Amino acid sequence: MLALAMLFPFYWMIVTAFRPAQEVFSGSFNWLPQQFVGWDNFRTALADAPLLRYMLNGAIVCAGVLLVQLATAIPCGWALARYRFRGDRLLFGAVLLGLCIPIQVPAIPLFLGLAATDLLNTYFALMVPFFLSVFAIFLFRQSFKIFPEDIVQAARLDGLSEMAILWQIVVPASKPAIAAFSVFSVTSHWNDLYWPLIVITNAELMTPPLGLASFADPEIGANFGALMASATIVTLPLMILYLFIQRHFIQGVTNTGVK
Structure with a gap:
């Protein structure tokens, strides 16, 4: 029943795309x-909006954010895990505290800083808060x-x-931990x-969402057939990504909970 509850929205999205x-x-x-209207809603979705361009923008943002996150988080995680130094527990406590701060909290200062440096409407503006x-x-x-x-000692x-x-x-x-985080990040x-x-x-520069x-049209309402077709197209890359790395993802999530 739980699996049905989780999968039903995806089923309804796909079925509605053909209504x-x-x-x-x-x-x-x-x-x-x-x-059955065939692929009419999908053709409408691709014709009414540059959906492929939006998906390309999303791929650029996700790839850029993920690469910088891995480049910064891996050394930080290694230092916190393996090195003992003054204030290491305090620093790890700050990391845990950072998990409690949503993006909405620093949104205004970040926006003002990007506006002051004329960086709005750029890929950098989309990525920088998440580096x-x-x-x-x-x-x-x-x-x-x-x-x-x-x-580690043998390598030294x-x-x-x-x-x-x-x-x-x-x-x-x-690789399992990296794959697990990559799924979460993307x-x-x-x-x-x-x-x-x-x-x-x-x-x-718009992203898929x-x-x-x-x-959505404020006068005539949303074209739900085309909307669900677009949602299906946008969701498909994530489903393919997960299918390819699901074994590493499950292993990575499991291993990070074991001390």
């Missing part, structure tokens, strides 16, 4: 379309704590530097509407 408009607003409930991920630091710290110390005896140990030995062995920023709605007014809003 005509009059059937969407009918008062009856049917598991399958009573009148440092405290969740990634926490996740990698938990993962690195269970990495065998004997391997072989003359490897600390950064070489991290990037050449630890990171390749931590899903979060692919579906993000709040921040792009603030910093983007140029239609050519902003693009879906173009199917």
